[in-house]
Amino acid sequence: MKSLSINETGLSAQIWNSAAQLDNISVINTQSLVPPGARAVIIAPHPGDEVVTCGGLLQLLSSLDHPLLLLSITDGSASHPGSRQWSEKRLSVFRPQESVEALRRLGLPMHSLKWVRGGFTDNALLNQQAQLTEFISRYLRPGDVVFSTWRNDSNDDHEAVGCASYEAARQVGATYYDVPVWAWHWPERDHALIPWERARKLRLDTWTVARKSHATHAYASQLKGEPAIGIAPMLPPVILERMRLPYEIVFI
Template sequence: MKPASRLQRRQHPQIWNSAPQLADIPIISTQTLISAGSRAVILAPHPGDEVGACGGLLQLLSNLDHPMLLISVTDGSLGHPGSPLWNDERLRTFRPHPQESVDALHRLGVPPNGLQWVRGGFPEKSLAEHEEPLAAFIGHHLRPGDVVFSTWRQDGDSDHDTVGRAGALAAEVIGAVFNELPVWAWHWPLREQKRIPWHRARKLRLDVWTTARKRHAMHAYSSQLNGEPASGIAPLVPRVILDRMGMPYEIVFI
């Protein structure tokens, strides 16, 4: 996820809690979104994106015993430059052995054998320079008939946008269905609401327990939630992100 400092200028109201179009988005069921027998493929640019973008969807699919593949594109190793707490040694412990992500999936209720998990190891914050090999990497793990869920190609974060473009290309080549998940776009100022493709938006409802588990899972990423005031380092995931995760739905661009 992107540093909180980039959101400091984004005050309320934001699109996620103020756009009137949100109330009119058509409802879609999990079964309509993903037909029986199809495999769901989740593309996560950074650790935590799979929870922030579609932690509810992961739970619903797990409950239905849908086959799932999670592709973690980067390990998030560049999230704490200059941090005395999250130094290179500690990051090597937490990220290359992704304990936070393992814990997050456990909190979602997704069993260890409930999905396949592929980690790309691509360099964070410079994915745009590796878009072609990234598309090939994603395509290598796709098969015809898959239903892909990626961050939106216009989400506003370079890595998110790149994963969206690479995922769209790979899905087209392989013959998979491609869907997009806005993450940071919800935190644009309300005046930017016309940039959202509302005609493509569908709302996946989440019950109170699914919503609560999604928030609980995000709290597994302690390295992103806890800043270091003494060092002047803000949390990577600001409070407003957790507030948005309390909404009883997820939005998918189909």
């Protein structure tokens, strides 16, 4: 796995704000990604990943009345080890509540959204590949279009869930697409590690971007770290800045 370092100032030359290839990515529309009538399945390793990866896509699919399924693999309770303010017990309740508020801010129909929580322990998924694949495949069906974190995203949980999602989709006859998250924050010099030939750009209008940004701010527990015990924000300013881009990118 590639090592990751995020510059929280948002001013450094990272792939998301510096790579020349971004301007040349082919545009794809929602209907090409998810055919009419197909169900879209968003698989989030942690609460918040569903918005960071696909917050715009979720809005577009909802507006077209596509059936949606959200799988939350973990409850994100291990994000602040050693913290008194954000203990695992508190986070196990609080982070799913943050997701409810974030999805509400996206404008999704909460009364009809199918949402399954896996209950796996975060930061411990790398050695649970078989269990993850079995769990995910339980909820997939042929013809689904599945989106999850890129299988080379520089985060153990992201990569484990991406690999398990890919394998589960393959087994049941569903389509799988990778969505990069941390990879965009690699230094620009690492741009060659991105599979640009697989990248497709989904354009978002101003209101869709605004709702996505607003939804990201629902994750209060992730916006501030605890420097005294060495915990950095899970959603530092540089990621919040990237959420305002007028597009999302998937690897097909």
